[in-house]
Amino acid sequence: xxxxxxxxxxxxxxxxxxxxxxxxxxxxxxxxxxxxxxxxxxxxxxxxxxxxxxxxxxxxxxxxxxxxxxxxxxxxxxxxxxxxxxxxxxxxxxxxxxxxxxxxxxxxxxxxxxxxxxxxxxxxxxxxxxxxxxxxxxxxxxxxxxxxxxxxxxxxxxxxxxxxxxxxxxxxxxxxxxxxxxxxxxxxxxxxxxxxxxxxxxxxxxxxxxxxxxxxxxxxxxxxxxxxxxxxxxxxxxxxxxxxxxxxxxxxxxxxxxxxxxxxxxxxxxxxxxxxxxxxxxxxxxxxxxxxxxxxxxxxxxxxxxxxxxxxxxxxxxxxxxxxxxxxxxxxxxxxxxxxxxxxxxxxxxxxxxxxxxxxxxxxxxxxxxxxxxxxxxxxxxxxxxxxxxxxxxxxxxxxxxxxxxxxxxxxxxxxxxxxxxxxxxxxxxxxxxxxxxxxxxxxxxxxxxxxxxxxxxxxxxxxxxxxxxxxxxxxxxxxxxxxxxxxxxxxxxxxxxxxxxxxxxxxxxxxxxxxxxxx
Amino acid sequence: xxxxxxxxxxxxxxxxxxxxxxxxxxxxxxxxxxxxxxxxxxxxxxxxxxxxxxxxxxxxxxxxxxxxxxxxxxxxxxxxxxxxxxxxxxxxxxxxxxxxxxxxxxxxxxxxxxxxxxxxxxxxxxxxxxxxxxxxxxxxxxxxxxxxxxxxxxxxxxxxxxxxxxxxxxxxxxxxxxxxxxxxxxxxxxxxxxxxxxxxxxxxxxxxxxxxxxxxxxxxxxxxxxxxxxxxxxxxxxxxxxxxxxxxxxxxxxxxxxxxxxxxxxxxxxxxxxxxxxxxxxxxxxxxxxxxxxxxxxxxxxxxxxxxxxxxxxxxxxxxxxxxxxxxxxxxxxxxxxxxxxxxxxxxxxxxxxxxxxxxxxxxxxxxxxxxxxxxxxxxxxxxxxxxxxxxxxxxxxxxxxxxxxxxxxxxxxxxxxxxxxxxx
Ligand code: SF4
Ligand code: SF4
Ligand code: SF4
Ligand code: FES
Numbered sequence: 001x002x003x004x005x006x007x008x009x010x011x012x013x014x015x016x017x018x019x020x021x022x023x024x025x026x027x028x029x030x031x032x033x034x035x036x037x038x039x040x041x042x043x044x045x046x047x048x049x050x051x052x053x054x055x056x057x058x059x060x061x062x063x064x065x066x067x068x069x070x071x072x073x074x075x076x077x078x079x080x081x082x083x084x085x086x087x088x089x090x091x092x093x094x095x096x097x098x099x100x101x102x103x104x105x106x107x108x109x110x111x112x113x114x115x116x117x118x119x120x121x122x123x124x125x126x127x128x129x130x131x132x133x134x135x136x137x138x139x140x141x142x143x144x145x146x147x148x149x150x151x152x153x154x155x156x157x158x159x160x161x162x163x164x165x166x167x168x169x170x171x172x173x174x175x176x177x178x179x180x181x182x183x184x185x186x187x188x189x190x191x192x193x194x195x196x197x198x199x200x201x202x203x204x205x206x207x208x209x210x211x212x213x214x215x216x217x218x219x220x221x222x223x224x225x226x227x228x229x230x231x232x233x234x235x236x237x238x239x240x241x242x243x244x245x246x247x248x249x250x251x252x253x254x255x256x257x258x259x260x261x262x263x264x265x266x267x268x269x270x271x272x273x274x275x276x277x278x279x280x281x282x283x284x285x286x287x288x289x290x291x292x293x294x295x296x297x298x299x300x301x302x303x304x305x306x307x308x309x310x311x312x313x314x315x316x317x318x319x320x321x322x323x324x325x326x327x328x329x330x331x332x333x334x335x336x337x338x339x340x341x342x343x344x345x346x347x348x349x350x351x352x353x354x355x356x357x358x359x360x361x362x363x364x365x366x367x368x369x370x371x372x373x374x375x376x377x378x379x380x381x382x383x384x385x386x387x388x389x390x391x392x393x394x395x396x397x398x399x400x401x402x403x404x405x406x407x408x409x410x411x412x413x414x415x416x417x418x419x420x421x422x423x424x425x426x427x428x429x430x431x432x433x434x435x436x437x438x439x440x441x442x443x444x445x446x447x448x449x450x451x452x453x454x455x456x457x458x459x460x461x462x463x464x465x466x467x468x469x470x471x472x473x474x475x476x477x478x479x480x481x482x483x484x485x486x487x488x489x490x491x492x493x494x495x496x497x498x499x500x501x502x503x504x505x506x507x508x509x510x511x512x513x514x515x516x517x518x519x520x
Numbered sequence: 521x522x523x524x525x526x527x528x529x530x531x532x533x534x535x536x537x538x539x540x541x542x543x544x545x546x547x548x549x550x551x552x553x554x555x556x557x558x559x560x561x562x563x564x565x566x567x568x569x570x571x572x573x574x575x576x577x578x579x580x581x582x583x584x585x586x587x588x589x590x591x592x593x594x595x596x597x598x599x600x601x602x603x604x605x606x607x608x609x610x611x612x613x614x615x616x617x618x619x620x621x622x623x624x625x626x627x628x629x630x631x632x633x634x635x636x637x638x639x640x641x642x643x644x645x646x647x648x649x650x651x652x653x654x655x656x657x658x659x660x661x662x663x664x665x666x667x668x669x670x671x672x673x674x675x676x677x678x679x680x681x682x683x684x685x686x687x688x689x690x691x692x693x694x695x696x697x698x699x700x701x702x703x704x705x706x707x708x709x710x711x712x713x714x715x716x717x718x719x720x721x722x723x724x725x726x727x728x729x730x731x732x733x734x735x736x737x738x739x740x741x742x743x744x745x746x747x748x749x750x751x752x753x754x755x756x757x758x759x760x761x762x763x764x765x766x767x768x769x770x771x772x773x774x775x776x777x778x779x780x781x782x783x784x785x786x787x788x789x790x791x792x793x794x795x796x797x798x799x800x801x802x803x804x805x806x807x808x809x810x811x812x813x814x815x816x817x818x819x820x821x822x823x824x825x826x827x828x829x830x831x832x833x834x835x836x837x838x839x840x841x842x843x844x845x846x847x848x849x850x851x852x853x854x855x856x857x858x859x860x861x862x863x864x865x866x867x868x869x870x871x872x873x874x875x876x877x878x879x880x881x882x883x884x885x886x887x888x889x890x891x892x893x894x895x896x897x898x899x900x901x902x903x904x905x906x907x908x909x910x911x912x913x914x915x916x917x918x919x920x921x922x923x924x925x926x927x928x929x930x931x932x933x934x935x936x937x938x939x940x941x942x943x944x945x
Contacts (some may be wrong), residue, residue, distance in 0.1 A: 046709025047864040050904050062904065067709060093870040126894060129877035153869065172704070172863070175687070177873040179863030490752040 005072040010079045016070050023051055025070035033078065034116045036094075036202045037154040038066035041264040042163060045110050048154050050094075050116065052086050053078055062086065084120070091121035097132040097177060099149045107204025109217040113152060132156045132177045141169070141188025142210040142268065144197055148180045151205035157197045166192040170231060181205070189441055192356060196265045197357065199254060203415050208252075210272065215241060215251045223457030224256060224389045224505075226444055228318050228437040229270035230351075231359035233446035234262035238274070238438050238457040248458050250274040250438060260506045261450060267356050274438075284419040296471055297432050301390075301406035301415050304430065305474065308388035311336035312412070314379065315372070315392035315467070317361030320442025321451075322484040322500070324363070325402060327392055329487065330476035337386070340367035341379035344398025362437070365445035369491050370512065380408065389414045390474075392467045393434060397423050417470050440466035441481070443488075443503060446509065451492070452507035455498075467484040521786060523749055525737045525757045526730065527773040530617040536652050538659040541620040542874075549740045550671045550909045553628055555808040556739075561632035565735065567743035574600055574691075574728035575804065575833045577754075577822045584633050584725055586715035593722040597630055598700065601729045602684055604643055604690035605804035606856060608836035610759035610875075611729035613771055615642070615649040618733070619656035623679065625732035627670060628739055630677050633725055638679045640729075641696045644686040654681055688798045688860035692908050693726040695862065707908035730759060750776035754821035758835045762788040765795065765841035775860035776821040783820060784839055795841040799924070803833020805853055806913030808920030809840075810836075817909035830920070846925040847932055850918055851879045858912035868911035871902040875918070896922045 003018040009031055016025035023033045024040060044066035051065040054077035065076075077083055094113065102108045106403055134148035158170045159180065169189045173182045182190060198208045220239040227234040235256040242248035251519035253274045254323030255266040292300065305311060313331045315324060317340055324340075331338040345361040367374055376399075383389060389412050391397070396405055402423060409427060416428035419436040439460060443453040465473070472479045485500040492514055529535035529544050538546070553561065566581030588594060599622070603611040614622055626638050642650055657679055660666045668676050682700050684690045690699045694708035697719050718724020733754060738746045747755040754776040760783070763769045767789025774783060780800065784790060791797050799809045802818070808830040810818060818828050825832040840849070858872035878895050881887050899915035899922070906912070924931060 044709075046907055047866070049865050049867055049907075050906060064709065067711070086905060090866055090905065093901070094865050095875070096870055096874050127874070128891070129874070129881055132873065150868070153863065155864075175689075175863045176858050176861040177863070177869055179869060 005070060007070060007072060007074040007076060009076045018070065018072075020070055021055065022065035022068050022070055022076060022308075026065075026076065032119075033065045034112075034120060035066055036112060036152050037156065039156055039200060039264075040365065040510075042156055042159045044198070045155055048090075048094075048122070048152065050087065050090050052083070052090070054080060054083055081492060087116075087120040088123065090127070091116055092123065095125065095153055096127045097149070098152075098273070099131070101147075101150065101204065105147075105150065105204040106207045106212045107150075111204055112202035134180055136240075139188070140183060140206070141190055142194030144189055144194060145207045145209050145212060146181065147205050147207070149205075150203050151181055151201075152203055153179055153181070154202060155181075156200045157206055160197055160200055161189070161191070162465075164196075165193050167191040192267050192269065192352070193265055193354075195268045195271050196255065199264075204214060211252050215239075220251060221457075223438075224455055225253070225438055225456040225457055226362065226452055227253065227266060227270040227273065229267070229273045229360065229374055230355075230357040231364060231447035232262060232355050232357050233359060233362055233444055233450070233452055234258075234266040234270055235452070236266060236270070236357060240335045240438070240458050242459075247461055249278045258452075258506050260509070261446065261448070261452070262355055265355065269356070276420070277436045277438045277458070278421050280422065281436070281460075282295055282418045282425055283460075283464075285433060286425070286428075286431045288429065292430075294432070297430055300416040300430050301432070301474060304388055304413060304415060305334065305390070308386070308413075310386040311388045311390060312339070312379075312382040312386035313337065313390045313392065314339045314341060314394045314396075316394040317342040317359075317364045317367055317374075318437065319363060319366070319392060320444060320454075321363065321366045321370070321488055322442045322481055323392070323471070324366050324372065325487045325491075326468040326471035326476045326484050328370055328372060329478045330474055331469045333475060333477055336390070337382035338372055339379040339382060340364075340372040340374040340394075342374065342394060342399065343376060344395070344400070359447065362446070363444040365447065365449060369445060383408060383412060386412055388412065391416045391418075391424075391428075392471075393418055394419070395420075395422070395424060417467060419464070432470065433462065434470060435460075435466045436463040439464060440468075441501065442466070442468070443500075446507075449510040449514075450507040451494070451503065451510055453503040455501070521783070522773055523757045523775050524773055525746075525749070526614065526621070526733055527617075527771075528761055529621070530613065535617060536619050536656055538620060538656070538663055541618070545740075546620040547624055547665055549624060549736045550665075550673075551626065553631055553739055554671070554673045554675070558632045558918065560633060560840060561628065561739065565632070566740060568738045568746040569743075569750075569753070570731065570734055570738060570746065571754065571756075571822065572728055572729035573734070573758065573835075574657060575605065575806075575831070576929070577832055580727060580731050583715065583727070584629075585725045586713070587633055587725065587901055588716055591723060593740075595633050595635045596722055596724040597626065597635045598693075598696060598724060598726045599626060599635065599638065599640045599648075599694065599717060599729055599732055600691060600696060600726055601640050601642040601645075601649075602688075603729070603834075604688040604691045604860075605762055605806060605836060607761065607801065607832045607838045608804045608834040609761045609763075610771060610835060612646060612649050613759065614729050614733050615646070615653050620660065621736055622653075622729055622733045623656060623660050623665065625735040626679055627677060628666070628735040629725070629727065629732055631675060635725070636676050636678065638677065639700055640679065640681050641690070641700060642681055642683055643690075644684045650681060650683060652839060657681065687862075688856075689862045689908070689910055692910065695871040695908070697724065704862075706864050707910075709907045711845065751819075751823070753823050754832075758820070760787075760820065760835045760837055762837045762839070764801075764837075764839040765792050765844075766790065767792050767796070774820065777819050777824075780815050780818045780820055780837070784837070788839070791841050793841075795843065797839065798842045798844055798845075799840040801836075801838035801840070801917070802830050804836040805838075805856070806917060807831040807833040808917050809924060811924055829918075831880045838846060846921050846928045847879065847883055850921050851876070851883055854879055854909050854914060859909060862908075863911060865906045865911075867902040867905045871898055872911065874898065875902075875914075882929060883923045885932060885934055887933045889930070889933055892922070892926070893931060895929075911922050 035051040056075040140146040225238040235258040465517040571577040690705040699705040899919040903915040
């Protein structure tokens with residue numbers, strides 16, 4: 001824990017963290033200092049002048065809070081008439097050339113300009129001369145639409161491209177009120193984290209072509225998720241909504257702050273991976289080409305299992321720890337082999353040393369911790385000896401070509417529990433729909449050996465089960481999530497202090513000892 | 521009245537060339553300089569009371585004293601030769617007439633602050649000045665006054681000219697640094713101040729051309745000789761550029777502390793064509809105007825100007841005669857500062873454009889009293905809320921015109937009935 005210091009805000013003593021600037025320090029105890037240009041991930045710039053406060057200690061009458069470190073005993077003035085007047089004045093100036101697009105602006109509902117206007121200005125416009133007109137709906141690359149007129153020139157987007165992605169696509173050209181954010185001609189935004197710019201933009205000047213006009217943000221429900229796009233396990237907010245008579249669907253993933261994992265950002269690929277949660281889903285059970293109800297399909301599975309002398313099982317490296325342990329117990333009970341083979345989930349050379357990892361699976365570390373073998377040869381040998389393969393959502397088409405797969409499965413029936421209806425489902429004797437990552441709760445271990453949990457966000461109409469539940473239905477000795485979790489404690493002693501769903505928000509860093517099992 | 525310290529060689533033909541400059545004493549200070557300790561040089565400059573001649577008048581020696589010691593980083597000197605303040609044209613005289621005096625001053629300052637790389641940041645439009653200055657620098661290198669071993673001493677100094685691309689704001693010291701670094705010229709939000717983290721993040725001293733050019737005299741003749749001129753708090757001489765409605769506009773070197781009206785009369789021949797004096801801009805376009813009756817007690821020094829709620833500024837005095845349309849003048853003034861606003865901070869970026877449009881509306885005869893009042897209010901709303909003082913450089917003089925010539929604005933407002941006028945009083 002950082003050191004605490006005491007200072008005064010409007011004459012009231014508050015205890016804040018030392019070493020932070022006033023916006024963050026005082027903000028942490030719930031006192032807002034309005035600001036546009038400062039962002040904790042980008043540092044202060046000092047251009048918006050929205051955060052001016054008074055400090056009663058003989059320094060200049062006004063200081064930008066974003067550039068002023070909190071110091072013990074400091075007397076910060078926020079509610080004095082002259083400070084309120086400054087906030088009002090800056091707001092007024094911010095708005096003189098701003099189009100009041102709010103009713104059609106995609107940022108409405110999460111626009112700082114709107115919020116601050118309501119908090120600090122609320123005055124009718126005194127602008128009686130022509131406004132400065134700038135461009136609208138400009139394509140800035142990477143699915144980013146720029147509306148120059150709404151821009152408050154806070155330079156967050158510019159600083160993001162310079163400091164975070166180090167690609168430097170953006171700059172502010174021109175002076176005075178002709179200043180505008182631009183890219184070098186012919187070289188629009190081009191980096192794998194570009195959509196974060198949309199989140200960073202405090203107003204509706206940078207919007208996402210993917211999300212624009214799809215939903216008003218106040219209709220969206222929010223849940224804490226973990227991106228399953230790669231082994232980093234970036235923390236996300238899953239924003240979804242169920243329109244009347246429609247399916248509950250996800251409208252966007254947004255980064256969720258976790259200083260230990262992903263900071264403030266996520267990659268675009270992970271962000272767009274929500275599309276896969278919505279689309280191409282396996283929604284009904286099938287036996288051969290026949291649609292079956294869930295109970296019949298399960299009965300058929302149990303029959304296949306009981307009549308097969310040798311069974312091979314495989315699970316996805318995206319399964320949660322709970323799912324893995326449930327399947328493992330099932331395999332042990334049935335005397336089946338279990339593999340976590342998933343070479344196809346690794347995309348060598350794709351990682352960038354920042355967030356994006358080569359390994360496109362969310363819980364490969366979990367396989368190691370539970371001692372589940374991932375070796376290709378072992379899997380193929382086990383498969384060769386088995387009459388039945390029970391596949392828990394491992395997308396084997398990522399590791400094999402179709403002819404290879406057909407050859408491998410020649411004498412082996414496949415029961416497939418799958419969230420998606422892709423090439424593999426067509427090869428299965430029985431296919432059972434299961435939940436996608438946003439539809440159940442569980443925990444994962446990321447590439448840095450941080451154990452994190454995620455919660456169910458979306459409830460689909462066909463209400464798919466997760467693999468843990470399915471394994472229980474197929475006879476796993478671990479029948480409930482609580483039982484799965486207690487079994488996990490045998491592998492991970494850190495869990496002894498926790499229950500399922502009570503893991504700390506920032507995740508649990510596993511000890512070296514616990515992580516030594518990790519094989520990949 | 522005139523005292524020729526800085527302008528001693530201005531009348532000498534070819535004093536910009538090394539040979540002529542040397543024959544009139546250029547570089548003669550160096551023996552004395554290198555016999556002194558750097559701290560002694562700083563002490564002498566402090567003692568002389570020399571104040572920064574860029575406009576703010578901050579004591580030069582004291583500024584040098586702010587450099588942190590033993591940072592392990594190089595110390596830079598940046599000579600501010602941007603000179604973009606309208607009505608100001610003193611530095612370019614030095615650049616053209618006596619560039620070796622500036623180079624000698626740079627050597628003195630660099631020695632005092634332990635700098636081995638000095639930059640002269642010069643306004644891009646100053647093509648003649650750049651040519652002459654560069655020629656002088658080349659000559660100084662060839663003669664061993666610059667380079668690896670200055671005048672045979674164990675002191676290395678390189679001097680580089682950096683040409684700006686033509687932005688008033690690049691005369692602001694941190695914008696100047698940004699520009700040298702190859703960035704868009706816009707001021708940095710302070711702290712840190714340049715003395716601590718300036719050029720390339722290293723300790724940096726930024727001084728105006730005239731400040732640096734004053735050093736050879738001070739070192740040669742001693743602080744007391746410099747202090748013999750001027751007033752106690754504003755010692756020495758200054759190059760005053762007098763322009764506007766006078767008979768003899770021009771550049772005059774004068775000790776500080778002379779009465780402004782006397783200078784206008786005696787040096788510049790008084791208001792031209794026998795017209796009446798309407799006002800005086802005392803130190804460049806950014807300084808608040810003085811009415812003739814106010815000007816009676818004003819002397820040309822920092823203290824007297826401050827006492828009269830204006831500023832000494834750059835010493836660029838503009839005389840306004842009775843025919844000047846103040847509203848047009850203000851439109852001209854705002855349009856300049858609006859155009860030159862770097863655009864980074866909200867009040868300056870948005871506010872100056874708004875002010876400009878309001879004054880244009882008034883000029884078109886479409887204004888109402890509220891517009892005049894709003895214009896006045898905006899001066900207060902914008903001023904000192906910004907990263908740098910450019911916005912204040914606009915609002916301070918505009919406020920002075922609005923307060924001192926209110927009737928002229930109201931005359932443009934068709935609805936300005938006596939009753940309506942009362943409303944605003
Ligand atoms: S950016 Fe904000 S204030 Fe501007 S139009 Fe959009 S919602 Fe309204
Ligand atoms: S586009 Fe948005 S983030 Fe970029 S400068 Fe404008 S307001 Fe700031
Ligand atoms: S006051 Fe004007 S010129 Fe100075 S930094 Fe701000 S916008 Fe730029
Ligand atoms: S947040 Fe401090 S100036 Fe913008």
